[in-house]
Amino acid sequence: MNIKENKEQIFSDVAKAALGAHRTVDDITIIAVTKYVDVDTARKVIDTGVLHIAENRVDKFLEKYQALKDSKVKWHLIGTLQRRKVKDVINLVDYFHALDSLKLAQEIDKRAEHPIKCFLQVNVSGEPSKHGFNPNDLDEVLPRLANYSNLRIIGLMTMAPIDADEKELDLLFEKTHQLQLQLKAKQLPNMPFSDLSMGMSRDYASAIHHGSTFVRIGTSFFK
Numbered sequence: 001m002n003i004k005e006n007k008e009q010i011f012s013d014v015a016k017a018a019l020g021a022h023r024t025v026d027d028i029t030i031i032a033v034t035k036y037v038d039v040d041t042a043r044k045v046i047d048t049g050v051l052h053i054a055e056n057r058v059d060k061f062l063e064k065y066q067a068l069k070d071s072k073v074k075w076h077l078i079g080t081l082q083r084r085k086v087k088d089v090i091n092l093v094d095y096f097h098a099l100d101s102l103k104l105a106q107e108i109d110k111r112a113e114h115p116i117k118c119f120l121q122v123n124v125s126g127e128p129s130k131h132g133f134n135p136n137d138l139d140e141v142l143p144r145l146a147n148y149s150n151l152r153i154i155g156l157m158t159m160a161p162i163d164a165d166e167k168e169l170d171l172l173f174e175k176t177h178q179l180q181l182q183l184k185a186k187q188l189p190n191m192p193f194s195d196l197s198m199g200m201s202r203d204y205a206s207a208i209h210h211g212s213t214f215v216r217i218g219t220s221f222f223k
């Protein structure tokens with residue numbers, strides 16, 4: 001595993017994808033997902049100049065955060081968050097990507113000591129196993145989220161099915177992009193919907209093509 005080479009490959013692939021989509025690379029944040037590796041390996045990633053680190057579980061997040069919090073990185077929690085764990089972690093994260101229920105929003109609002117940047121997770125593919133709001137429910141959900149002033153809804157997050165082919169990825173990512181643009185146009189208070197968290201190791205080029213601004217990449221850093 002050569003982390004520096006992997007990092008350079010990923011950054012150059014992201015730049016290429018941005019160019020291909022007629023976008024500027026500065027609009028795309030590359031997040032290294034360190035859930036597969038220990039603290040020392042995560043530190044090596046940071047030493048290559050990666051500025052955004054993510055974990056998908058609270059216990060692992062806290063372990064990395066405690067060891068590495070003095071670095072200049074921004075901290076992302078990207079996985080499902082149980083309500084009872086909100087108080088342990090929410091004030092440490094810079095971005096939370098998996099807001100998937102009103103009850104979770106209520107708990108975050110209650111425990112947050114400052115506005116928390118959140119992505120609404122949407123289940124655009126309709127897979128029953130996936131977390132996230134059904135896009136059809138958002139008209140009902142948004143006015144209720146507006147009650148929670150400690151949440152700042154900066155965008156949408158989605159995950160493609162593991163077996164999706166290119167055509168399905170195009171469809172899902174474009175659907176999510178269009179939804180994000182519709183919500184952004186509403187200009188709701190505290191809900192800028194300016195960002196899109198989509199794309200993982202196997203599909204980030206496609207996600208960037210469809211407007212992603214945060215890509216969450218694990219495997220490709222650590223192979």
Ligand SMILES: *Cc1c(COP(=O)(O)O)cnc(C)c1O
Binds near residue numbers: 033078079201202218
């Ligand atoms: C693990 C994980 C990723 C990274 O996936 P890779 O395929 O390893 O790049 C991205 N997002 C979430 C929510 C994850 O749990």
